[in-house]
Amino acid sequence: MSENKQTSSAPDDTPPSKSVDQSEAPESGSAEASNSGKPRRNFVVEFLAVAIGGLVGLVPTAIGGLFLLDPLLRKGTHPAGGEAEGEEGNPVVKENGFLRLTLGIDGLPADGTPVRYTVHDDIVNVWNKFPNQPVGAVWLRRIQDQVLAFSTVCPHLGCDVEHRSGEGDFYCPCHTSAFNLDGAPLNKIPPRAMDALEAEVRDGRIWLKYEQFRGATSEKVLV
Ligand code: FES
Numbered sequence: 001m002s003e004n005k006q007t008s009s010a011p012d013d014t015p016p017s018k019s020v021d022q023s024e025a026p027e028s029g030s031a032e033a034s035n036s037g038k039p040r041r042n043f044v045v046e047f048l049a050v051a052i053g054g055l056v057g058l059v060p061t062a063i064g065g066l067f068l069l070d071p072l073l074r075k076g077t078h079p080a081g082g083e084a085e086g087e088e089g090n091p092v093v094k095e096n097g098f099l100r101l102t103l104g105i106d107g108l109p110a111d112g113t114p115v116r117y118t119v120h121d122d123i124v125n126v127w128n129k130f131p132n133q134p135v136g137a138v139w140l141r142r143i144q145d146q147v148l149a150f151s152t153v154c155p156h157l158g159c160d161v162e163h164r165s166g167e168g169d170f171y172c173p174c175h176t177s178a179f180n181l182d183g184a185p186l187n188k189i190p191p192r193a194m195d196a197l198e199a200e201v202r203d204g205r206i207w208l209k210y211e212q213f214r215g216a217t218s219e220k221v222l223v
Pocket of ligand 1: 155156189
């Protein structure tokens with residue numbers, strides 16, 4: 001009877017190898033999974049960090065670039081010739097230095113009476129563009145199918161030359177320079193005639209090359 005007891009107790013001393021293997025197997029498997037998944041997760045995190053960092057840096061760079069290029073971008077969208085007219089709310093139309101005026105030759109009196117016209121142009125500097133700004137004025141006269149144009153800037157010292165319909169002349173009130181309707185001086189105060197400007201009539205429209213000249217000189221010197 002005692003032998004049977006010893007024989008039956010022997011298996012109890014030996015730990016069941018099968019249960020140990022089963023309990024260790026999952027731990028070993030999860031370790032492998034974590035070891036194989038870690039580098040992948042790290043890579044994804046690093047990739048996202050680089051991508052987000054790049055985007056965050058790109059936004060202010062792009063905004064700064066657009067700010068710097070703004071004048072050029074606007075200039076690039078300026079129409080090289082359209083149907084709009086060079087008045088407030090419409091883009092300036094310019095070709096080879098000539099501005100297309102909103103006034104047609106039919107808008108000038110056939111008897112040659114001067115009409116004052118405010119010239120608009122785009123003012124562009126390095127940083128800004130101010131479209132369609134008043135940049136000066138001219139006196140326009142119709143002579144048959146041609147147009148005479150004179151700057152309103154007095155060649156003496158730069159005051160504004162008026163038209164006196166009663167006297168039939170141009171007159172500068174600052175120092176009493178006077179000119180006939182062809183711009184020739186009527187007294188010795190102005191150093192030269194009124195500054196004539198190039199004007200053309202194309203399909204009934206007046207095109208003007210608006211320029212400014214230095215005052216107090218006998219010669220026309222471009223500013
Ligand atoms: S500025 Fe015109 S007369 Fe002197």
